[in-house]
Amino acid sequence: MKNLFGLLLSLVLGAFIILALNNTAAFPAFGEVDLADRVSEQYFTDGNVAEVGSANIVTAIVVGYRGFDTLGEVTVLFISALGVAIIFGEKKQERLDLKFKPNFMLRVGSRVLFGMILITSIYIIFHGHLTPGGGFPGGAIIASAVLLLYLTDDRFRSNVKGFKILEGIAGSLFVVIGLLGLVLVTSFLQNFLPAGTVGDLLSAGIIPIIYVLIGLKVGSEISGIVDNFLTEEESA
Amino acid sequence: MIQYAAIILFVFGLYGLFTNRNVIKMIVSLNVMEVGLNIFIISIGFTYDGIAPILSSTTANGLLYVDPLPQALVLTAIVIGVGTTALGLAIAKSIHKTYNTFDLDEMGDKE
């Protein structure tokens, strides 16, 4: 009975959305979007591109025009990591055992891979304003490298306290950079460094700096979450 | 039509959330719903023959780009989804610790 009700409700909602969108003239059909009708058109004007200095327009929006959203986004991740830690309790944790004994090759091989993954993530973070990528994917890749070590070595335990410190400092620096913009120029998170030539590695003002901070923060937060899930309270 | 697929995915997720009583399955449904929404957001910005919104030295003006704003929004939405999922899984783990089951119906009147 309950399932039927859920099915009906979902069907009605889906039909309502599809019908309403089909019958709305203002809603553009798939693939026939005219950018001139939207704000996005202005992101491509020469003046704005030169002012922000980022070749990747998505990055320009994420960190530049709508940097405040990104600060909020980082905060969401921060608060989840904090919440996961609170829910699991603050007692001393010890890590879960693996179901098998990892042999020498697995452990050494994973260390080698760890370095390569880390370098990839650094590349992705630093080129966020030039190519697809940036702090969020880069940070997730860092965390995946940490996860790899957890899965291949039963004695590995990352330095959780270090992650916490890194996370706190990276987040604070993000806000501090924002406040510097408020003090040095006129508004919060405004660029106060030269924009440089579009397409250079060292360009786009504060965008690469913020993306590095985001990368560090996301990496340490997700690693912290991974650690929380792979440990349990010491059975004393 | 990819937008229909996205909406159907969204509704599937909602249906799963309504009908499942297993905490883990509910989190999966939540994720299915979010993926549907994310695909829908991305589809909003697509134009036929549009290229990725990244300027390169060889391109001149007058090119047709896809709308970059939905792509930026979807990045935020994905990260927020990750945060909610992590929290949901943590709560699921603590539910399992308290009641020894993931099924909301099997918990009985313990609460």
Place this chain on the structure above:
Amino acid sequence: MSAILLVAIPLLVAFLSILVKKYAPYLLIIVGLFNLVMLFLLQDGGVIIGGFDQPLGINLLLNLYSRIALILINALIVVIACLNIKDYGKYGSILLLAMAGLNGLVLTVDLFNFFVFLEISGIAAYLITSSNKKPTNTFHYLALGAVGSSLFLFGVIILYAMYGTLNYGAMIEAIAANNNYAEVVLPFTLMFIGLGVEAKLLPFNSWVKGALGHSNTMSGPMIASVYAAALSFVLGRMIDNLFLFQGTLLTIVTVLLTVGILLGDFMAFSSTKTREILLFSSVAQASIVALLFVNGVVAWAVWLIIANALSKTVMFLVINKATKEVGCDETKSLQGLFTKNILVGLAFTLATLSVMGLPLLVGFMIKLNFLTALAGAGQIWLIVAILIASLVEGIYFVRLLVKLWYKGENEISVKYNLSFKVVFVVIALALLAFGSYTAPMNQIDNSVDAVTEVVNNG
């Protein structure tokens, strides 16, 4: 000096507070007081972020309406934090983030930014309810909250696809220029449902019973007064500036809210658990507030939000503290609670009577005025519904009060700290004082519409 500091400083301190966990609650109180001082110093007006004016970037807006909301939110958070510093100290960082999230929610005039802050404050709320130690209830809240914010985002995205902007002011203009209400029915419905989940409107609020039915001295007042007030404020602004319900949608929303009022009060009537009585009564009140905004009675809706937030803080603090010491919240087992705590009892009684709307208290002024306003708008059926609900409300509250005042079979003794008593007395006096002196609020009547104007003027 800029309104952005109201969000940026709590965030900065929250990031730093995980390095010095012990001091987080004290930092929270300092930041809260700083915000309150700032609120009295700041000028009204829009704030640009990132150096890009709307519609390219994100704007914040501080006007009388948001200022009142912010003062209420920050002051209540400080009070709640002060009272719970010992028991719930480890939630200091969470409360800081909740403060930043709610401040941003009230200040922002960008729809997607609004969604981001909705998520920040939402996740903070899930964590606040996790202090109840009832993981299933927290999970229920999380699942519903996630669905609600997804629906809200869905609506925002559809609006963006149609009008190509995310800014409030620009959006309102574009919709007015298009002048075709039928095409915005879908996004507005989705957004209203999404906000309704968080704002405790029936029938989207099944999380409330679990989250508040087992609340403690921190989560109870935080969810029932701070979050309820903040979300009512933003919902009110959305309704009066953006949604502007018309036609069939107006009828549906009105019926839904009226049913919500009646159902909430009847559910409170049939409950024997003290906390459930309080939470169902606040569900009914949330629907009344939304209904007032739908009918354009802004000033009295704002008054009602403030009065409710203050009364509910007292009521939840009294009951949750008693429940914690007695170990059960059946009205029967709390019988005779006030025989030894006469001062607390008086404050609780004043708060209850104010919610019921008895003369001399602020609740009476509000009820009288909004009923007059509704009568002026010709909404006779709404008045009848609200009066029936008030009658039911009166019966269950009087029943509750009688039980709490008269001694039962078992003697119970609950000790309230001095700090609790001070808060109760101050709030009770405020409820009395505002009952006769309502001048300062009469001026906010039109400021809710100022959003469009200020945004348009840069």
